Amino acid sequence: MSSFFNWLLLGVAAGGSISLTFFVWVQDNKGFDWGFALSMIAMFLCAIIAIFGLPWYRIYVVLGSSAITEIIQVYVAAIRNRNLQLPEDPSELHEIPMDKENALHQEFLPHRDVYRFTFCYYDTLAQLQTFSVQQGVTMDIKLTNSFNMPPASLPIIPIGFLLILVPVYDQIFVPLVRKFTGVPTGITYLQRVGVGLILSALSMAIAGIMEVKRKNVAKQHNMFDAIPVAQPLPISVFWLSFQYFVFGIADLFTYVGLLEFFYSQAPKSIKSISYCFLWSSMAIGYFMSSVTVKLVNEATKGVTKSKGWLAGNNINRNHLENFYWLLAILSMINFTIYLFVASNYKYRPESLDVKDEYDAQQRSSMSPSMEYI
Template sequence: MQEEELVDGKVDWRGRTAVRHKHGGMKVSLLVLAAFAFENMATLSLAVNLVSYFTGIMHYELADAANMVTNYAGVSYMLSIVVAVLADTLIGRYKSVVFSGSIECVGLALLAIQAHYRSLKPAICNLYDQNAVCEKIKGNHEAFLLAGLYLLAFGSAGLKASLPPHGADQFDERNPKEARQMSSFFNGLLLALCVGGSVSLTFNVWIQDQKGWDWGFGISTIAIVFATVTFAFGLPLYRIQVAQRTNSLIEILQVYIAAIRNRNLPLPADSEQLYEIEQDKEAAMEIEFLPHRDIFRFLDKAAIERKSNDIQSEKQEIPSPWKLCRVTQVENAKIILSMIPIFCCTIIMTLCLAQLQTFSVQQGFTMNTRIAKHFNIPPASLPIIPVAFLLILIPFYDQICVPLLRKLTGIPTGVTHLQRIGVGLVLSSISMAIAAIIEVKRKGVARDNNMLDAIPGVQPLPLSIFWLSFQYFVFGIADMFTYVGLLEFFYSEAPKGLKATSTCFLWCSMAIGYFLSSIMVQLVNRATKNVTASGGWLAGNNINRNHLNLFYLLLSLLSLLNFFVYLLVSKRYKYRPQSPEVRGVDSQ
C-alpha cells in the first residue's frame, strides 16, 4: 500500500487510516444522500401539513397552529447546534446519525399512537360551525403531543446536523478532483431532499388526508427506520472524521478572553512576532496552520506574547490558552466572526419560507383543488410543483451550468458561494411579492362571488389552487441557490474542528427565522388590531377576512431591504485562506 493512497485525518470504522480508493468518495456518499432522502420523505409532509392536524384534529386556532409549527421547526433547527457540537467533539458524526435516527423513530411512534387512539384526542368538532363549541387538546394529552413532537424535533435536528458534514467528510478538500465532487455532493443533498420530498408531498400527504394521521405518522416512522439502516449499512466503507479532543468553540472563546486580557498591549508592527507554535511536517499533519490576515486586528492581541515572568512562572513551560493563543487559533476566530453577518442576512429568507408552510397551505384549502375529473390535489402537496421542477433543474445546473461557468470564471463551483446565496435572496423577495398579488386575486374572487364566509374544503372558490404554484416555484429555485450555497459555504470556510457545527449555522439561521415568524405574526396582529374589523391582519380562522396580502407585501419589502444589506456584507467578506499544504495540492 502506497503512502499517498492514505487519507490524512480520516479513519475507517476500525480506527485505521482511511485508504483513498477503498473508503469514501462519491459512490459511498450516495448512502448518505439516500438516508437524507428518507429523512425528508418522513418529515417534509409534516412541515406543510401539521397546521391542518393542529387545527382540524387538535382544535388549535389558525394563528396558534401556525406558531406551533414554526416553534417546532425552530426548536429542531436550534437543537442541531447542540448535536453538532457533540458530534464534533465527543461522539463523532456516524454515531450521532444512528442515535438521532432512533430518537426520531420514538417521537414519530408516539405521534402515531396518539393519532390512532380517540381517547388521546379532543372530541370531533366542526370548527366552522359558529354554534359549535370546540375544545382544544389540553392537559396530559397536550403533554403527550408535545413530547412526541419535540422528540421528533430532536431526532430530526441530529440527522440534519450530522448527515451533510459526514457526507462531505467522504471527500478530501486538498484533492482537486474530490473537491469538485464535494461540490456536486452538496447539490446532491438538495436533489435527495427533492426526491424524498416528492414522495412525502404526494403519497404521505394523501395518506394523512385520506387514510388518517395515524397511518401518516406510521409511514414516516418506517421511512426513518429505512434512513437509519441505509446509513448504518455503509459503516465499513466510510471515511470517518475523528472527534476532536479539544472543543473548538472553547478555543474561539479563549481568543476573546485573551484579547480582552491583553487589550492594553500594543500590537507589533510585524505579524511574525505574534505567537505560533513551530510548524514542521509532523505537526502539519495533525495541527492546522493558517496565515495571519489584517482583519479584526483587535483579536490579534490574543496572540501577543508577554515576557515570560509576566505570563507564567519559571516552572511552567506552556502558556495558559486563556492568556495566549496561536495565530491559527486567532484566525479561526476571525473566520467565525466574519461569517456571522452572512448568517444574519439569511434569517429573513426562512421567515418567508415559514409562511409558505403555514398560511399558503390554508389559502389552498379555500380554492378549487380539482386537477382531474375524479382527483383533488391536497393543498399541502402544492410544493410538489417546485420540487418536481428542481428534480430536473438540479442535475442540469450541476452537470451543465457549473462546468460552463467554471470555464468562464475559473471558479471550481462555477460561481462563488456568496454569489449563489445572493441570487436566492433576491428570488425569495420576488416570491413574496408574487404571493401578495395572488392573494389579492384570491380575495377578489371570494368577494365577487359572495364567498368571504365560505367553509374551506366544503365551498371552494372558483379559482384553481395552481395559482399558488407561482410563489412556490420561485421560492423553490431560491432554495437551490441559497440553502445549498450556505451549506457549502459554512462547511468549506469553517475550521477543522467545527465542520459539523458550522453547517448548523444554516439550521440555526432557519431556527431563528421560524421563531421570528411566530413573533412577527403576533406583532402584526397587535399592531393592526385596531385597524381592521377582524382584530388584526392575521387574526381569526377566516382567511378570507384577513389581510394576508399585506403581510406578504411586508415580507417582500423586508426581504428586498435584507438583500441590499447582504450586498454590503458579502462585498466586505474575505474567503478563508488555504493552508500551505492545501495550496500545494491545488497548484499541481
C-alpha cells in the same frame, strides 16, 4: 464539493416529495397512526442502509478535542482577552507546537479584519408553509375528476421544481457559466446566496399578487364571507405555483450556497459541524416568523376591524397580501445589508478552489458591488 451539495439537496427534495405525497395521502385516507408507522419504518430502513454502508465509508478523523469544546473555547477566550491589543504580526496569535512535524499537519487560520458576525433567516419559507396552505384550502384542489390534491401537500410544488432544477443547474448551468467566469462553481458562494435572497423577495411579491387575485375571485362569485368554506373558490390552487416556483429556485441557490460557504470557510476540525450553521439560521427564521406575525398583528389591529392583518378567522377579510409585500420589502432590506457585508468579505486563501474564485473575481470586469449579486 459543489456537486456534492447540489445532489445532497436533490436527495432531501426526493425524500420530501415522498413525505408530502404518499405519506400525506395515507394520513388523510387511512389515519395518522398509519402515517406515523410508515415514518418509523422509513427511519428504520435508513438506519439499516447506513449501517451496511459504513464499511465502504472512508472516515477522516482530525485528532484533538471535540468541535463543541473548541467553539466554546473561542467564546471564552474572546471574553477573557477582549481588552488586549492585537499583535502586528497575525501569526503571533497562534500557539505553534514545539514539534514542527506536527505543526505541518495543523491548519492555522490567518487573522483577517472582516466582520465578526452576520446571519440570515428563512422567514419567507415559513410563510409559504403556513399561510399558503391556508390559501390552498379555499381554492380548487382538483388534479383530475377523481383525485384531489390535499392542501398539506402544497409544499410539493417547490420540491417538485427542485427535482428538475438541481440536475439542470449542476450539469448545464454551472459548466456553462464556468466558461465565462472561470470560477469552478460557476458563481461564488456569496453570489449564489445573494441570488437566492433576491428571488425570495420576488417570491413574496408574487405571493401578494396571487392573494389579490384569489380575493377578487371570491368577491366576483359572492364567496367573500363564506366561512367555513362550503365549497372551494373557482380558481385552481396551482396559481400558487408561481410563488413556489420562484422560491424553489431561491432555495436552490441559498441552501447550497450557504452549505458550500460554511464548509469551505470553516477550519478542518469543525467542517462537519459547520452544517449546523445552516440549520441554526433556518431555526432562527422559523422563530422569527412567529415573532413577525405577532408584531404585524399588534401594529395593525388599530387600522383594521379585526385584531390585525392576520388575526381573523376569515382569510378573505384578512390582509395577507399586505403581509406578503411587507416580507418582500424586508427581504430586500436584508439583501441590501447582505450585499454590504458580502462585498467586504475575504475568502480563506488556503482553499485552492476559493483562491481560484478570488483570482477569477480579480480578472472580472464587473464592478465590486455587482460581483456579489
